[in-house]
Amino acid sequence: MFKEVGKNIQRVDGYSLVKGNPVFTDDIDLKDMLFIKFLRSPHPHAVIKSIDTREAEKMAGVALVLTHQNTPRVPHTTAGQGYPEPSPYDSVMFPRKMRFVGDRVACVAAESPEIALDAVKKIDVEYKILSPVFNPEDALKDGAPIIHDEKDSSGILDPKHNLVGEVEVNVGNLDAGFGEADVVLENRYEAHYAQHTPIEPHIVITYLDENGRLVIRTSTQVPFHVRRICANVLGISIRKIRVIKPRIGGAFGTKQEVYLEYIAAYVTLQTERPAKFELTRSEEFTSRTRHPIITVLKVGARKDGTLTAIDMRILSNTGAYGSHATTVMYNTGSKVLPLYRCPNVRFEGKVVYTNLPVAGAYRGYGATQGYFATESMLDEIAEKIGMAPVDLRRKIHIKEGETSPIFDALGEGKKGIPQVISSSKLPLCIEEGFKLIKWKKKPKEEGKMKRGYGCAIMMQGSGIPAVDMGAATIKMNEDGSFNLLVGATDLGTGSDTILAQIAAETLKVPTERIIVYSSDTDFTPFDVGAYASSTTYISGGAVLKTARKVLEEIILIGEKMLNESKENLKVENGKVVSKKTNSSVTYREIACNALYETNQHQIIASMSHISHKSPPPFAAHFVEILINRGTGKIKVEKYVACVDCGTAINPKLAEGQVEGSIINGISYALTEEFIFNKNGKMRNASFRDYKIFTAMDIPEMKVVLIPSHEPSGPFGAKSVGEVCINGPCPAIANAIYDAVGVRIRKTPFTPERVLKAMGEIEHLKDIHKMENY
Amino acid sequence: MKVYNPKNIKEALTYLGGKDTHILAGGTDLIVRIKDRDIYPKSIVNIKMLHLDYIKINGDFIKVGALTSVETLYRSEIINTYAPVLSDAVGKMGSPQIRNLGTIGGNIANASPAADTVPPLFVLNAGITLKSRRGKRAVAIGEFFTGPGENIIERDEFITEVVFKKMESDEVWFFKKLGQRKALTIAKISLAFGGRLSGRKLNEVSIALGAVASTVIYAKRTADFLNSKRLTRDVIDVVSKIIQKEIEPITDIRSTVEYRRKMAGALLKQGLLDIMYSVIARQS
Numbered sequence A: 001m002f003k004e005v006g007k008n009i010q011r012v013d014g015y016s017l018v019k020g021n022p023v024f025t026d027d028i029d030l031k032d033m034l035f036i037k038f039l040r041s042p043h044p045h046a047v048i049k050s051i052d053t054r055e056a057e058k059m060a061g062v063a064l065v066l067t068h069q070n071t072p073r074v075p076h077t078t079a080g081q082g083y084p085e086p087s088p089y090d091s092v093m094f095p096r097k098m099r100f101v102g103d104r105v106a107c108v109a110a111e112s113p114e115i116a117l118d119a120v121k122k123i124d125v126e127y128k129i130l131s132p133v134f135n136p137e138d139a140l141k142d143g144a145p146i147i148h149d150e151k152d153s154s155g156i157l158d159p160k161h162n163l164v165g166e167v168e169v170n171v172g173n174l175d176a177g178f179g180e181a182d183v184v185l186e187n188r189y190e191a192h193y194a195q196h197t198p199i200e201p202h203i204v205i206t207y208l209d210e211n212g213r214l215v216i217r218t219s220t221q222v223p224f225h226v227r228r229i230c231a232n233v234l235g236i237s238i239r240k241i242r243v244i245k246p247r248i249g250g251a252f253g254t255k256q257e258v259y260l261e262y263i264a265a266y267v268t269l270q271t272e273r274p275a276k277f278e279l280t281r282s283e284e285f286t287s288r289t290r291h292p293i294i295t296v297l298k299v300g301a302r303k304d305g306t307l308t309a310i311d312m313r314i315l316s317n318t319g320a321y322g323s324h325a326t327t328v329m330y331n332t333g334s335k336v337l338p339l340y341r342c343p344n345v346r347f348e349g350k351v352v353y354t355n356l357p358v359a360g361a362y363r364g365y366g367a368t369q370g371y372f373a374t375e376s377m378l379d380e381i382a383e384k385i386g387m388a389p390v391d392l393r394r395k396i397h398i399k400e401g402e403t404s405p406i407f408d409a410l411g412e413g414k415k416g417i418p419q420v421i422s423s424s425k426l427p428l429c430i431e432e433g434f435k436l437i438k439w440k441k442k443p444k445e446e447g448k449m450k451r452g453y454g455c456a457i458m459m460q461g462s463g464i465p466a467v468d469m470g471a472a473t474i475k476m477n478e479d480g481s482f483n484l485l486v487g488a489t490d491l492g493t494g495s496d497t498i499l500a501q502i503a504a505e506t507l508k509v510p511t512e513r514i515i516v517y518s519s520d521t522d523f524t525p526f527d528v529g530a531y532a533s534s535t536t537y538i539s540g541g542a543v544l545k546t547a548r549k550v551l552e553e554i555i556l557i558g559e560k561m562l563n564e565s566k567e568n569l570k571v572e573n574g575k576v577v578s579k580k581t582n583s584s585v586t587y588r589e590i591a592c593n594a595l596y597e598t599n600q601h602q603i604i605a606s607m608s609h610i611s612h613k614s615p616p617p618f619a620a621h622f623v624e625i626l627i628n629r630g631t632g633k634i635k636v637e638k639y640v641a642c643v644d645c646g647t648a649i650n651p652k653l654a655e656g657q658v659e660g661s662i663i664n665g666i667s668y669a670l671t672e673e674f675i676f677n678k679n680g681k682m683r684n685a686s687f688r689d690y691k692i693f694t695a696m697d698i699p700e701m702k703v704v705l706i707p708s709h710e711p712s713g714p715f716g717a718k719s720v721g722e723v724c725i726n727g728p729c730p731a732i733a734n735a736i737y738d739a740v741g742v743r744i745r746k747t748p749f750t751p752e753r754v755l756k757a758m759g760e761i762e763h764l765k766d767i768h769k770m771e772n773y
Numbered sequence B: 001m002k003v004y005n006p007k008n009i010k011e012a013l014t015y016l017g018g019k020d021t022h023i024l025a026g027g028t029d030l031i032v033r034i035k036d037r038d039i040y041p042k043s044i045v046n047i048k049m050l051h052l053d054y055i056k057i058n059g060d061f062i063k064v065g066a067l068t069s070v071e072t073l074y075r076s077e078i079i080n081t082y083a084p085v086l087s088d089a090v091g092k093m094g095s096p097q098i099r100n101l102g103t104i105g106g107n108i109a110n111a112s113p114a115a116d117t118v119p120p121l122f123v124l125n126a127g128i129t130l131k132s133r134r135g136k137r138a139v140a141i142g143e144f145f146t147g148p149g150e151n152i153i154e155r156d157e158f159i160t161e162v163v164f165k166k167m168e169s170d171e172v173w174f175f176k177k178l179g180q181r182k183a184l185t186i187a188k189i190s191l192a193f194g195g196r197l198s199g200r201k202l203n204e205v206s207i208a209l210g211a212v213a214s215t216v217i218y219a220k221r222t223a224d225f226l227n228s229k230r231l232t233r234d235v236i237d238v239v240s241k242i243i244q245k246e247i248e249p250i251t252d253i254r255s256t257v258e259y260r261r262k263m264a265g266a267l268l269k270q271g272l273l274d275i276m277y278s279v280i281a282r283q284s
């Protein structure tokens, strides 16, 4: 049926990436470039009493030293979100108060990165040390150190108790719900810190163009938010700034954050020289992280598996600044609870500051932490009522045509929007996955190895309803090709390609006729950027509308050229054809006619798109593991993910997102861990000591896309970028229980923790003490 | 920073002796330390051109040049046949890139308590040959290390060769390493075992552990307990407790005291059980 959509079209940027063309931020070298390095706080909580930069400034090759003394103090949020922003304005370019080890004290711009590093060491700072607070539960207590006591911050709910925000929603009657239950269980689950570890760290290059306008070339998910936030912080107008996003080496949420750009820009404005600011890998680890969340979950169920009440209370730790603090907290409820059919639900969330690294957006955006709790708990309930885990899953999830009161009650940082599920193939996903994993009820003993199976179901959203907006422009060239200009941001996900496919399908030409140019604030229309799983659904919707508009225009000209009315025309293979006479005009002829001959004009259209719903993609995950009872090591033998993302515009790319999420998720579940010293300093901020999965660690993966048709999405598409990161933690926790009968409610499942849970080692010292936070 | 590229050992020796002079072999430890600004060398002596890349049989002994890469060791028939415990260990090191660059001399000289070639070399009771302008000396590997990153090499010396006896057919061995993931991982704990077996009786047992102390260490008491014992389930259970008492590991970012202690027992137990079962299988 489709010609371009649903096909594994080669990525439009594939060749240039593979050939190593200069496509990334760092691939350009500008004359007279300055290099910037931070001086970071060695203290988790302190006030700068004095700062002396004279020695550094005197050094040969040092161009500029910036501190709180010589930079504008404009409270803002570094979270690149819609406007007005839902995150508190609690950051300034260089604060006077340090709030975590690694907070920015000063920076040096110099002729080389080495000189900058040496100069940083020459800056003399005197601190007044304050007592820190690391534990989020302690942070809420009366008398706890107050992290944000500055007068000019705004949007913090209760700074005296380090409380950034809170939410409580009630639907139905919770007490009645628990009253009806045959079993009620309550447990506490803890999901830990993690970093996105994109292969390309944060990097920005700034320069003045030939007319003295500021150009910001940056590895970002949110070019338009970069422009807005930089204009605000720098106190210049938006028209003076152009933001360009080149190719990106991965982001996963960490580049939905604007906090290097304005510093580099300030250096360029002050010195009139190009400037480059790139984080080192160790800095990247404490740039932005996943919010660690403690969930206390109480669930009531009848013997037949019907859920009667869910009470979910979360405490989220946003670290030193409140980037994405409330929105992530809301999401833990709003992207998790609607999955479950249950009439009586309470969700309570609190998000607090601590003197630890700053959290932010990370693939899954709170849902990942929430699903660890709910999907672990479902297995605990299943056991209590004597039901197979998969049978309980079959029973309790929301179905096509149904709604959940949570959609209305909870949104992102505010109330939500009611919606009915208009597409779901979750039942099929569960059946197919269950078949593929070949779940053995009582696997045979294999010496010291124990085998176990686990499953989890999950959903996410597709964009933020009534908030996220994307726009597209399409213009036609005289060879019948089209420029597609989109604000949408390809992070390596391949979105440029799928947006081209959507345009090509609509315009009835091969994808190669679409020339994509994206994410340049001077040349492309607005788009909120790549986050909240929105690009295919929202930006894709804009492309579809725009292409339709252009097609109308093409047909209009075709009418005139063929002297035939619309009803008698059809469009195929880049031609407008008369159904009556079969005579036709090609797109080339139409474009040339418009540009050079009759009623001369450019065939061009721009359209914008928002959605009042956020149709969830669904997935069912199944895992088979082997645990070595001697060492506590877990080997993932096989991982099956069945996913309903609506129509997969490009199945290869969609599968890539699923596989990427699974590996990301398994690595988070098993090996990735932030280890802090007693000062709250991350001790393992390097790839040597923070272990992400390597190719050798990747298990057999089976990804099955089970298409549904989402009526509100372009060609039936929903999102696929995030949903599958929600599965591995609970699925593996459930498999551990299946294998060795112990329930681990705290991630990651290191061999140390597995053996401890099995009662093989008494207690764990130091290493696991700190990451309680 | 000055870099010397000597063509022979004699020339190399003339550059050694300075305080901030460092030897460069594969560079997989050294360059990382320089980049981390952990050391600031004034001069570097690159020993790559010294023709110290060889594996030779000399009567009952194997001689390995200090510049032999980890990958060469791994692919060597000689090592595989006569020092399988070392062969096994080098197969678990780093990644292909690291194995191609990293050398045995560098792994030893770097003196990490987690170095993977070292526990097998302890079990093989290897001798380390050092050369200086003053002459040549040999040191048993068990006496080579003095602390993490510390060894007995004098400033004017460097390692030229590693020598050990061929393993014989009545010798049993194993090497176990626990890391945080499958590749590119530093041992949380490693254990090399060697001994002679007649029937089910063990003799000349040697056990070396990595990453449980400031250097690789011998577990002497544990080894002594096993000498002249028949391998039975009971003996294995007991000895896996003894080794836990013998060692004093620490907690660091890779693991904990409790886990390491427990694993010393678990790894020894798994290895010994495997030996016992293969003996039983052979006998029946």
Ligand SMILES: Cc1cc2nc3c(=O)[nH]c(=O)nc-3n(C[C@H](O)[C@H](O)[C@H](O)COP(=O)(O)OP(=O)(O)OC[C@H]3O[C@@H](n4cnc5c(N)ncnc54)[C@H](O)[C@@H]3O)c2cc1C
Residues within 6 Å of the ligand: B022, B023, B024, B025, B026, B027, B028, B029, B030, B031, B032, B047, B066, B067, B070, B092, B093, B094, B095, B098, B101, B102, B103, B104, B105, B106, B107, B108, B109, B110, B114, B115, B116, B117, B153, B157, B158, B159, B160, B184, B185, B186
């Ligand atoms: C990513 C990565 C993974 C790694 N994985 C492992 C692993 O799994 N297991 C493991 O054990 N190690 C591992 N290492 C550490 C390292 O690769 C090994 O220790 C390697 O054998 C070092 O050899 P080299 O030739 O590279 O040493 P170099 O870096 O050249 O030298 C190391 C040190 O020894 C000194 N030195 C070198 N040769 C001599 C000599 N002949 N005489 C005297 N001094 C000398 C140098 O001056 C320096 O101080 C890893 C390293 C990296 C970067």
